[in-house]
Amino acid sequence: MADVGNLGNEALKRKERLKALRAKKQKRSAHNDDGEHEDSSEKEQLPKPIFRSYKPKSEVLKEGSLPRIKPEDVSEKVKDQLESAKTDHSIDEVDLTNLAPRKPDWDLKRDVAKKLEKLERRTQRAIAELIRERLKASKEDFANVINAASVTENQVDEDD
Structure with missing residues (x-):
């Protein structure tokens, strides 16, 4: 029976804490209503979108789009790789004992x-x-x- 009394006391303490939290929350909302709005401050903090592949139709959104990038010329790199592939590798260096099956x-x-x-x-x-x-x-x-x-x-x- 003593446990029931303790549970009742714990429930009352919990209710008091919840009332205090509600009162605190109401004070904050009242303060924000009087002064600055939370919504306007959140909108200012949001980052502006950057469009890489999307072309926006709106003039306001076109400011956030990135300029088109031209592809790099890779013909020189390909030529270098082809030249390096043409070099003759000597077959004399191969050790036949490693190639023989065990x-x-x-x-x-x-x-x-x-x-x-x-x-x-x-x-x-x-x-x-x-x-x-x-x-x-x-x-x-x-x-x-x-x-x-x-x-x-x-x-x-x-x-x-």
Whole structure:
């Protein structure tokens, strides 16, 4: 119930503000009626029209029209452009590698190259780890295994 009382007070305040605004507006209109008119001052402030393509028939409006503009001679500019187009461009400067078509899967290889590098590193690590495990399992000396591997490589080279 307290809200209803507050709403009533707010409504009364709003009515008072509106009355004050109306009174203020009436004072302004009364002042303008006694002295200068608003309409005449607004007419003086309006800009005068400028006619670019319209030809007014009224003598009063003809003052605001712009004089006709003659088109500029562009024949010299056209001649200059034609002369610049006649110059011979050497074909020797063209790089044929840029003109050659690329393979249809070049973009796929480019995108996959980074991933392949990572996989290659992981593969090398895994191979090295497997070799270490085999060596530990066989419990042989590392030097003997390396010597045996180099001996087999030499034999393969001699056979070729």
